[in-house]
Amino acid sequence: MNKIAFYLLQTFTLIVVLNSCTAPPQKDNVSVTSPNDKFRFDLQIINSEPIYSAYFNNNKIIGKSSMGFNFSGNETTSHNLTIKSVKNRKVDKLWNPIYGEKNQYPEQYHEVIVDFNTTNENIPVFKLNIRAYNQGIAFRYEFENNGEIIIKEELTEFALPADSEVWVSHNAQANIAKRKVSELEDKLVERPLLAQLNDSLFVALGEAALIDFARMKFAPNKEKPGTLVASLDGEVTYDKGFKSPWRTIMAGNTAGELLENNYLILNLNEPSKITNPEWIKPGKVIREVTLTTEGGLTCVDFAVKHNLQYIEFDAGWYGHEYDETSDATTVTVDPKRSKGPLDLPAVIKYAESKGVGVILYVNRAALEKQLDEVLPLLKSWGVKGVKYGFVNVGSQKWTNWLHEAVRKAADYGLMVDIHDEYRPTGYSRTYPNLMTQEGIRGDEASVDNTMVLKTLFVRMLAGAGDHTYCYFNERVDAKLGSHASQLAKAVCLYSPWQFLYWYDKPVKEDQKTGTSGDFGNSITEVPELTFFDQLPTVWDDTKVIQGYPGEYAVVARKSGTTWFVGALNGEQERDYAIPFNFLDPNSQYEATVFTDDKEIKTRTKVAIDSRTLTSKDIIKKTLERHQGMALIIKKVE
Incomplete structure (x- = not known):
């Protein structure tokens, strides 16, 4: 629905x-x-x-x-x-x-x-x-x-x-x-x-x-x-x-x-105070890492091709985020991050023509000085949302300031993602323009599945969490676990704005100049990207099929008549027996199954298989250390 x-x-x-x-x-x-x-x-x-x-x-x-x-x-x-x-x-x-x-x-x-x-x-x-x-x-x-x-x-x-x-x-x-x-x-x-x-x-x-x-x-x-x-x-x-x-x-x-x-x-929070929520739209996001016009246009084209709803420009588009002279009402690229050029209005206009929204990062240093200037200005530019970065949290003063900043964003029809130490306590019911927040140890910290499985059962009790997934960065193989588990994580961890390609960029390997830091991994058109292409970010139903903090989990989420399932494995190899009794007993389904397979001749080594399913079936699968499995289950009409 x-x-x-x-x-x-x-x-x-x-x-x-x-x-x-x-x-x-x-x-x-x-x-x-x-x-x-x-x-x-x-x-x-x-x-x-x-x-x-x-x-x-x-x-x-x-x-x-x-x-x-x-x-x-x-x-x-x-x-x-x-x-x-x-x-x-x-x-x-x-x-x-x-x-x-x-x-x-x-x-x-x-x-x-x-x-x-x-x-x-x-x-x-x-x-x-x-x-x-x-x-x-x-x-x-x-x-x-x-x-x-x-x-x-x-x-x-x-x-x-x-x-x-x-x-x-x-x-x-x-x-x-x-x-x-x-x-x-x-x-x-x-x-x-x-x-x-x-x-x-x-x-x-x-x-x-x-x-x-x-x-x-x-x-x-x-x-x-x-x-x-x-x-x-x-x-x-x-x-x-x-x-x-x-x-x-x-x-x-x-x-x-x-x-x-x-x-x-x-x-435990008050009902929504936003009378007309037409402008509040969940979706998938890719971060633009080059801070250039070319990079922005390329990200828009990638978003259109892969059914992403937003691109995001992170720190550096208005200067160094902690420089007192940086002005978030101007487009002044931080030379330490990129040589530019960045024609941000042109990128926003192009994105709008393609049905893609633009999200901009603004650090607390600018927010605390310029909030009342920045919000109406970004709205006039056609920006859809703001990522509040490194906000102060904890004290009564800053707790009050931050939620007032969410309300002010709503006044201008802007959605919000709050990053760093903020954890949710349900305010997105009252102001649903608060799409997601961090307060989580995500892919930026190179956490393996053992930590993710603790996050799932502990941090996610509070609500949506922005885990900033990457897919092609070398840390996936070296530290995080596997590519199939990256697919599964996007099902298990709920976030109405889902950042899917945090360190990845849709450019050729020989176009790595101007990237943010050393995270210049290019996106390869591997077959399993169809999973992300089809993945919703909000759901009609959610079932935690099985699991234990830090060890394993199987989560199923429903959108319309289609189910998405993510299975994550921790430190020890484990034999899984996944029941599908949550499916309609009177229907037949076609399942596409994504698993890790070292024999697959692609960069990411993800196998894709299909099979029919009913509510009486059980899929048995052995997952090795920090591996995962993801499924798309569609009802056969």
């Missing part, structure tokens, strides 16, 4: 919201259960302090944990509290995204808003909003202050079993490592955080709707082995009422179940 159809369906979405009611508090206890009865959140007042715990299928996944904030003046929200009132609400609705990993998302939850009394007149009055979804639990703090308050630190704890294993990284683009939660170093760890409590119980902790607050990470509590504490990136100040970001707890029997349910993060 296409994007416009999604938008029109929003009008006809079934919504059932039961009237809320206020109930008298049940002494010092509140319990909230999800509609499917899988999740439960228990709140207790113990010694005048709020303590919570969480359950999945009657298994305790979060033990007794503290809540609240410390304010300036050493005042604490969590002391001297009693429950004043409890308001209940039930929501059961469906909503249709403009684009997504599915064409429709359920939003079903039971909500309780707990209002507190306190004997301390020096702390602001607050409420605790608790939601139990069918996919997990979320809670946030809601304040009704009239004057300024300053939050010094957050006290929210997440008490995992001490013997849990967790996948952690210390920043958004770092390696992800598997550790015992009780043995974590005294360093902050990123969200989302994935934990394995036993062989069939996985938990994910995260953050949603971070818009004008300070970013949360997790700090180990050395006095309570297994307990993590929310750690804010600096102070938070408000002079009126506010709501904190949501703290999220997901659980499932497999890591794949959590990944399939990652739309919980979107559900």
Whole structure:
């Protein structure tokens, strides 16, 4: 189903919201259960302090944990509290995204808003909003202050079993490592955080709707082995009422179940505020690496030939990105990157005539000084989107600035890709011009499939990730894995803007001058490029067939009646048996299968085979270390 159809369906979405009611508090206890009865959140007042715990299928996944904030003046929200009132609400609705990993998302939850009394007149009055979804639990703090308050630190704890294993990284683009939660170093760890409590119980902790607050990470509590504490990136100040970001707890029997349910993060954000989304268009992107007119025109022709929707000019088109004299309202090529010439208006005009959009990179140094000049100017040039580079993140100031920059881009009909340390918390539901973001350790870092398989089950819980795939660069064979696995990665890792040829250029081997850095690998017309040609970037349905972080994965995604499947293998050779019971049982399919084969006489050594498939079939295949397999499965009409 296409994007416009999604938008029109929003009008006809079934919504059932039961009237809320206020109930008298049940002494010092509140319990909230999800509609499917899988999740439960228990709140207790113990010694005048709020303590919570969480359950999945009657298994305790979060033990007794503290809540609240410390304010300036050493005042604490969590002391001297009693429950004043409890308001209940039930929501059961469906909503249709403009684009997504599915064409429709359920939003079903039971909500309780707990209002507190306190004997301390020096702390602001607050409420605790608790939601139990069918996919997990979320809670946030809601304040009704009239004057300024300053939050010094957050006290929210997440008490995992001490013997849990967790996948952690210390920043958004770092390696992800598997550790015992009780043995974590005294360093902050990123969200989302994935934990394995036993062989069939996985938990994910995260953050949603971070818009004008300070970013949360997790700090180990050395006095309570297994307990993590929310750690804010600096102070938070408000002079009126506010709501904190949501703290999220997901659980499932497999890591794949959590990944399939990652739309919980979107559900915790407000619906789209863009009334006419016609200009928001997902697609595939090739980066132009020569910063020349000739290179730009060649990229446009390649995009037309290979069904790409965008070309992108990266750093250097307006001068050195960190030079204070560089001006993003001019086309002034950085001589350290290219000798030029670059007639950018001519390239944009040519691209427009061919139905190809142009995306431009702008570094934070220019954005912070020139944002209000640059956005309307780029719009007047005919640019379709902007890549915000090396943005400041974390603090309340820069979190607020960045989301305001997304809103300003929407005002000018510009789509956005945010690069480097930013990780999503669902804001693309509210402003779907935020197409994708990095906050990921991608192909630029030459990561192998073992790391990609950690990224898939950990980082991608937060939402779309721009992995900047390359295909012909030497690092594919030397470090990443294989070419078939590069095809499969583009299915497994979701991004509405999918950069497919990050270090590659559609020129002859003898035309390597003027390239960015030493990444001058030319694109060869090998047969398997038909996979990228046919690949969508947004989906009607997504299934995680099997997998385990860092070891293996099989992901299937549907567009119309066609399925795309990606299988990625980690460090150890593995025998795969892939079922296709997700296919229509009443139909027959034709599958095109792409695998690594050293005997194939092409530069990339990818074999292409075809076979018929039904929902009862199983494909068995042995994948060697860091190999992959990709399939296109089309219904036979």
